[in-house]
Amino acid sequence: MFNNILIIGLGLIGGSILQGIIDNRLADNLYAIDFDKSVIDNAIDDKLITNGDNELLTLARTDVLKDCECIIIAVPAFAVKNILEQIKTAISHKLLPSDVIISDTASTKGNILKDAFAVFGKLPPNLVLAHPIAGAEKSGFMARNGALFKSHKLIICPHDFNHQNTVDKIATLWQALGASVDFMPADKHDEVLALTSHLPHLLSYALTFQLAKDEESLNIFRYAGGGFRDFSRISASSPIMWHDIFLANKQAVLKGLDNYQTILNQLKSAIENDNSDDLLETFEIAKNAREHFGRLLVEKEKLKNSS
Amino acid sequence: MFNNILIIGLGLIGGSILQGIIDNRLADNLYAIDFDKSVIDNAIDDKLITNGDNELLTLARTDVLKDCECIIIAVPAFAVKNILEQIKTAISHKLLPSDVIISDTASTKGNILKDAFAVFGKLPPNLVLAHPIAGAEKSGFMARNGALFKSHKLIICPHDFNHQNTVDKIATLWQALGASVDFMPADKHDEVLALTSHLPHLLSYALTFQLAKDEESLNIFRYAGGGFRDFSRISASSPIMWHDIFLANKQAVLKGLDNYQTILNQLKSAIENDNSDDLLETFEIAKNAREHFGRLLVEKEKLKNSS
Ligand SMILES: NC(=O)c1ccc[n+]([C@@H]2O[C@H](COP(=O)([O-])OP(=O)(O)OC[C@H]3O[C@@H](n4cnc5c(N)ncnc54)[C@H](O)[C@@H]3O)[C@@H](O)[C@H]2O)c1
Ligand SMILES: NC(=O)c1ccc[n+]([C@@H]2O[C@H](COP(=O)([O-])OP(=O)(O)OC[C@H]3O[C@@H](n4cnc5c(N)ncnc54)[C@H](O)[C@@H]3O)[C@@H](O)[C@H]2O)c1
Numbered sequence: 270m271f272n273n274i275l276i277i278g279l280g281l282i283g284g285s286i287l288q289g290i291i292d293n294r295l296a297d298n299l300y301a302i303d304f305d306k307s308v309i310d311n312a313i314d315d316k317l318i319t320n321g322d323n324e325l326l327t328l329a330r331t332d333v334l335k336d337c338e339c340i341i342i343a344v345p346a347f348a349v350k351n352i353l354e355q356i357k358t359a360i361s362h363k364l365l366p367s368d369v370i371i372s373d374t375a376s377t378k379g380n381i382l383k384d385a386f387a388v389f390g391k392l393p394p395n396l397v398l399a400h401p402i403a404g405a406e407k408s409g410f411m412a413r414n415g416a417l418f419k420s421h422k423l424i425i426c427p428h429d430f431n432h433q434n435t436v437d438k439i440a441t442l443w444q445a446l447g448a449s450v451d452f453m454p455a456d457k458h459d460e461v462l463a464l465t466s467h468l469p470h471l472l473s474y475a476l477t478f479q480l481a482k483d484e485e486s487l488n489i490f491r492y493a494g495g496g497f498r499d500f501s502r503i504s505a506s507s508p509i510m511w512h513d514i515f516l517a518n519k520q521a522v523l524k525g526l527d528n529y530q531t532i533l534n535q536l537k538s539a540i541e542n543d544n545s546d547d548l549l550e551t552f553e554i555a556k557n558a559r560e561h562f563g564r565l566l567v568e569k570e571k572l573k574n575s576s
Numbered sequence: 577m578f579n580n581i582l583i584i585g586l587g588l589i590g591g592s593i594l595q596g597i598i599d600n601r602l603a604d605n606l607y608a609i610d611f612d613k614s615v616i617d618n619a620i621d622d623k624l625i626t627n628g629d630n631e632l633l634t635l636a637r638t639d640v641l642k643d644c645e646c647i648i649i650a651v652p653a654f655a656v657k658n659i660l661e662q663i664k665t666a667i668s669h670k671l672l673p674s675d676v677i678i679s680d681t682a683s684t685k686g687n688i689l690k691d692a693f694a695v696f697g698k699l700p701p702n703l704v705l706a707h708p709i710a711g712a713e714k715s716g717f718m719a720r721n722g723a724l725f726k727s728h729k730l731i732i733c734p735h736d737f738n739h740q741n742t743v744d745k746i747a748t749l750w751q752a753l754g755a756s757v758d759f760m761p762a763d764k765h766d767e768v769l770a771l772t773s774h775l776p777h778l779l780s781y782a783l784t785f786q787l788a789k790d791e792e793s794l795n796i797f798r799y800a801g802g803g804f805r806d807f808s809r810i811s812a813s814s815p816i817m818w819h820d821i822f823l824a825n826k827q828a829v830l831k832g833l834d835n836y837q838t839i840l841n842q843l844k845s846a847i848e849n850d851n852s853d854d855l856l857e858t859f860e861i862a863k864n865a866r867e868h869f870g871r872l873l874v875e876k877e878k879l880k881n882s883s
Binding site: 422451461462467468469470471473475476477479480481483488489491492498501504505506512515519522523525526528530532541545549552554557558559560562565 | 771784787796806808823829840843852855856861862863864
């Protein structure tokens, strides 16, 4: 599919993309950057990559990236801007082709568009924003999984100046990794993700924090049944990554949180006032919606197992 | 263990107790009451119970309960008071022994103590409150599982007038069903459960409701990743049962909710003001607590599989 691909950030996501590309033989040569040099050394030792370094410009100066066709940036959202600056420098020094496709994996998109605009003074036609809706509580290269994206959604957020053929190439790459690709504008993406992913994490962190603060927390955990177990699982996720996401998607998260607090207050006064009808109606609507969602999940699992 | 046991309410919990007693041969004769007569008929047809009816007094008048040693009430919390009244009537008509042990399975305890006091004018020494910390999203007799309580906690809330030997008998019964028995006062029980079980359900219902209300809910569900999946699983639970629980445990739930809202507001203003330190500290504490809880769960699973 590609001759030369560079992955920047060999964590869970970058590592899984690397592994998936290898498992599916989607590129001839793979290069990688990670500021944790030991990860790069391991990847070279294990013959997973042709070459790599802890700094983009250091690697680029060895001239190995002159024919690089595609860069995938898989570092935390707040580190993307600096990477884009390094890419710009490398291009201007002809260490990278000027038409190299640049893509990312960040969980928030509005901020990446802003960063790209700030760095390049425009939105580069070959910059394709992508977000895999897949993950794990574990992070880091050792947790990589070449099948991580199989039967999961991958959202591409095309911008107004994108060349259609570069968008197509990134879509094809993700499809080859097993993902099902959808398209939506960056602002819509950020709103949807605020509700379906960012808000649940915030609510889960808050409750686990509340229990942890309790004097008898140990005692309480001992009695925590299935409710708390499932609810709190996601609060074991990476604090730094989620800190970044909440700040990167501040506006949409705060809007979702406002609406959530309104609903919570309504439930609170329904409990205070023994308003059974309101409680039952809310719970029924939620139950039906969850059952509908459950059916979607079952279909997805079937798809995954049959493919 | 017992010659004659009566179970009132053959739903998920009552049905699982029945099945567990049969599987472990813990009683000679089993009787049951459920106001859904078809459930009783099925249980008789399948030879699971010796006899049963849809009304306690109807069954008692046939004189089969004269030697009943133990009654387990497994109906929704709000229906318990009426059952206690029927038991009182049956005892006064000598249709039930005056020293029959009465136990329950309700998820809230303060309210049951209040009901018992209202009905009997005192707390009967042979009334032992118990709460199995186990369950499933499914409800009803068909969802029963004789191993449901295996390696799960069972909390007994002794009251000041309990006879120790009746408490011991109920503890022994639950241990024989595989549960690990703990003791705590009813008010402490209600506080702990408000935080570890009731609050998570309320928060989950609220978020699923919020998503269901969204115009593009279908679209949003399609992108709901693991975060929302786990978080929302419990909002498929029975609306009526949870309505009952929130009202029955109103005080403790509202107190827990108040504290939760304070934490949520702190997180909100930390996001608004880019207060990274506060966010990271909260998330770190939550992550550590969840990992600690995860280890407890793993130990529990091991125990379950080894026993
Ligand atoms: N983990 C998930 O569930 C998930 C899902 C979808 C998208 N994402 C997004 O993918 C990106 C990567 O996430 P992850 O889970 O793989 O994180 P991770 O912490 O597992 O890995 C990040 C890697 O990037 C490296 N790195 C950080 N800054 C760097 C820099 N300036 N230069 C070079 N390397 C750098 C780190 O050393 C690490 O190896 C993030 O933007 C995240 O929001 C994550
Ligand atoms: N399901 C759980 O996860 C769980 C866990 C622990 C405790 N509990 C508690 O156990 C009790 C039973 O819960 P469940 O999940 O088995 O509910 P369920 O809905 O599965 O079953 C309740 C049964 O009681 C019967 N019933 C209701 N009112 C009655 C009455 N007045 N007389 C006779 N029968 C009556 C119903 O027909 C039904 O068969 C509740 O108090 C609940 O709070 C439930």
